[in-house]
Amino acid sequence: DYRAVDPAVGTWSDVEAVCENFTLMFDIVLNHISQQSDWFQKFRQGDPQYLDFFIEVTPEMDLSSVVRPRSLPLFHEFETSAGPKKIWTTFSRDQVDLNYGNPQVLCAMLEVLLHYVEHGARIIRLDAVAFLWKTPGTTCLHLKQTHQIIKFYRDVLSIVAPHVILLTETNVSHKENISYFGDGDEAHMVYQFSLPSLLADALIQEDVRPLRRWLLSVDAPLSGTTFFNFTASHDGIGISPLKGLVHQERIEALITATEKSGGRISFRRAPDGNDVPY
Numbered sequence: 001d002y003r004a005v006d007p008a009v010g011t012w013s014d015v016e017a018v019c020e021n022f023t024l025m026f027d028i029v030l031n032h033i034s035q036q037s038d039w040f041q042k043f044r045q046g047d048p049q050y051l052d053f054f055i056e057v058t059p060e061m062d063l064s065s066v067v068r069p070r071s072l073p074l075f076h077e078f079e080t081s082a083g084p085k086k087i088w089t090t091f092s093r094d095q096v097d098l099n100y101g102n103p104q105v106l107c108a109m110l111e112v113l114l115h116y117v118e119h120g121a122r123i124i125r126l127d128a129v130a131f132l133w134k135t136p137g138t139t140c141l142h143l144k145q146t147h148q149i150i151k152f153y154r155d156v157l158s159i160v161a162p163h164v165i166l167l168t169e170t171n172v173s174h175k176e177n178i179s180y181f182g183d184g185d186e187a188h189m190v191y192q193f194s195l196p197s198l199l200a201d202a203l204i205q206e207d208v209r210p211l212r213r214w215l216l217s218v219d220a221p222l223s224g225t226t227f228f229n230f231t232a233s234h235d236g237i238g239i240s241p242l243k244g245l246v247h248q249e250r251i252e253a254l255i256t257a258t259e260k261s262g263g264r265i266s267f268r269r270a271p272d273g274n275d276v277p278y
Contacts (some may be wrong), residue, residue, distance in 0.1 A: 001038065002112040003194050015127040026121040028113055031128040032095040040096050046081035057087035062138040068269040071277065090131050092273030100133055100149060113153060114160065123165045126150065130170040142176055150186045163187055167228055171238040184222040197242040200229060201250055204257045210246045235240040236266065239277050
């Protein structure tokens, strides 16, 4: 439930109390929702209001070009009141993708966004936002409709809460990443995804030249925008933003060093069906 606080840790009043002394970032999970959510359970039960909240995968859909961030299946089968249905699940069976082709979903998630603002959010992180819009026959990544949705949410916030900052989380190459600044009308901040992997590479190789070259190549962000610099996240350190910045051998060395030191590697499924480090 997007609107609930786990009773084991407190209430919205507790969150608001924290806001009195700290600046809080809220994470809005735009792309998907728990299969245990009320929305998805009502979909399975045949509630007319929720029948178009999720994406049913049908045989005629061309999904061959869809970019996969995981090595798990792109869709999973669920029992519904109308029989079994295959539903789009970009990340896992537990995380069911929302259908932004339905305006009711767009508006419902806007209400969640404003709910977070109402309870003190200063920064709102748009989780997995690059995957938001689905068009079979495409990569379903960075589609123009996704950018339009971010602009829409930015426009609303500029009217009702201009102090709130939107931060996009897009674990991709630098050029793709900064596309979420738009023309200064999308995200206020983007994660600097190349930085963590280049730092790790520099430490392991004892060679800062790739990091320095990249730093010198990064243009100043647009007026009113900035980078969100970080060294690792709950997802670890992404490999994709390192490609093109160092040779493949150094990427392999980073993976090897991670495994030798007890770290783990997650994988994504490439278009050719192979699983590659992510």
